[in-house]
Amino acid sequence: MRENKAQMLNLKLIFLFLLLFCLKYSNCSSPNNMQNSLRFHKKVDNLLPEISPIGQPQPLYPLLAPSPLSPFTITNNTAPKLSGFCTLDFDAIDTMMSTTAIDCFTVFAPYLANVVCCPQFEATLIVLIGQSSKKSNHLALNSTLAKHCISDFDQILMGQGANNSLQHICSIDASNLTEGSCPVIDVDGFEKMVNTSKLLANCGKIDLVNECCQETCQNTISEAAKEIASVSYELDAMGLRRPSDISAKVINDCKSIVLRWLASKLEPSGAKEVLRGLANCNLNKVCPLVLPNVGPVARGCKDVISNQTSCCSSMESYVSHLQKQSFLTNLQALNCAASLGKKLQKENITNNVYNLCHITLQDFSLQANGMQESGCLLPSLPSDATFDTSSGVSFLCDLNDHIPAPWPSLSHLAPSSCNKSVRIPALPAAASGQRGLYSHHDVMFLLVFVMTIVLVTIY
Structure with a gap:
């Protein structure tokens, strides 16, 4: 039974990879078909601090869920076994x-x-x-x-x-x-x-x-x-x-x-x-992640100028542990980036290793099968997850491109939505060639995204 589940998982992952490849490098799906398969919402995130435009981020092509999603939908509601004593309405x-x-x-x-x-x-x-x-x-x-x-x-x-x-x-x-x-x-x-x-x-x-x-x-x-x-x-x-x-x-x-x-x-x-x-x-005031001991990163980055490979290898290993914990809002990710940066600075790491090692805000949130382009940050005002019979359960993601994690300044604390003078990297632009399918800031990930994360963790 366990082997069959593993085989099913492999088939799903292969499907996702082929579909992502097809979407990114060929015209395998018409705009009309894609629009029927995806549901996207546009919402400007007003809680974020003032942003500073820097270049044009690369577009992200969202994952499509295979059909049908019957194993992952809410279809088998069961009658609850109630105590008979509760008086609440x-x-x-x-x-x-x-x-x-x-x-x-x-x-x-x-x-x-x-x-x-x-x-x-x-x-x-x-x-x-x-x-x-x-x-x-x-x-x-x-x-x-x-x-x-x-x-x-x-x-x-x-x-x-x-x-x-x-x-x-x-x-x-x-x-x-x-x-x-x-x-x-x-x-x-x-x-x-x-x-x-x-x-x-x-x-x-x-x-x-x-x-x-x-x-x-x-x-x-x-x-x-x-x-x-x-x-x-x-x-x-x-x-x-x-x-x-x-x-x-x-x-x-x-x-x-x-x-x-x-x-x-x-x-x-x-x-x-x-x-x-x-x-x-x-x-949104705090970083909810458990930040492990930064000692290994400090040792790997102590001679960052002459050995960037060792430093970035240590950083990648460290953030890989963070990516298994939970989804974050964009402001939580900013707080986590600031908290980790402060820890590293206390270990005498003064160089901007986020920039050196291409650490993004997405790197602090849950990832899908280690594929960074599938990372998800929720808006600072998270919405409810939604459900329909055709696409299953889905939820709203924000900041879907690779937004660089800001290295904390020694002169201020973590970015705050109340401090509009704090400047963070630009929000992502809409993907070229996908106009109308998803917005500048938000993209809806389908349940298969989360199921992939969970199943990969199990196996």
Whole structure:
């Protein structure tokens, strides 16, 4: 059986290679046929810092999925085995549950975890409790009920094709449905303490581009969380509570209560947009990759001027480990490039080895079978994965050409979307000869791309 799977994998890889070769070097498919096979979207990424045009990048020809994709599509939905004890209103968010199942689809949930799957998974739980509070008047569950509900939640998602280890992948468990250490959980009590008009005005709809820098909604949520967190604290001599005395854990737990209340006042789609937007602010600030010890690179590059081959061999070996971890957004890749560069600079590597060894932003993200032209960086505002019966599951990629990774300056930290003076390499241009088939910045990769990654990893 294992040998048969391996043979099937080899056939698929050969098909992909021949198809890529055919697309790149010959006119093997008419524009009409190709347009029917691919779905592309144009979206300018406004969260990126100011860019500096440098030359004309080479075009990337996207991979086409072989037909049919029946083994990889969501066709065998199963009836979930529910506990019968959970009181949450799953019907109120059925569309959002389906989106979450696709975002966290079985094989590639771990690879889209920090960017797409887990933010959607957490947002869905928040909206579920928020919408259910319309009937229960409570913004949290007790620990026993929470265990039943998180189990039912998982069962419903798995029945629609989601990964069966989402709690582990996303570090979420039954405690995420409770109040934690927050002292206010009932809707009436919440609304008596919080300026709900201000909360709705600032967070009912957020500016997805500017919220991460201006933090209008985030500051309002923090204020509301401190208000309800102060319930358990005694009044001072002036008859006022002192939020500064409240622990960060209590305030953080109360932020969850604030978000659930907000989700109860919005339509699920609107609440989801706000929650995903706020999540993007956090995920784009850091590099989510585990950066191994840079010692081998430092040793290989200590005499970079006279032995470039040794240095670049060390760099290629190092980034090959990074490419097995997960998909990144373009801003995450910039942060990873800066973090790795800083580590190397601390090891007295002062030459721009990124430029010397042709290290690109794509090199920090997951690759398909080691083929760098198949790398994918997600936009800084990641979209949901999509599903249809003809092409299976697909998701949006950005920066598809070989954009050089910027070597960090000693005078500033990692590039930030809030620092518009930071100049990074130019975004890719559309491929010549493919006009209308895909846009300047984004290209949709099909599920076969991810399946290739996963199967190669297994074998």
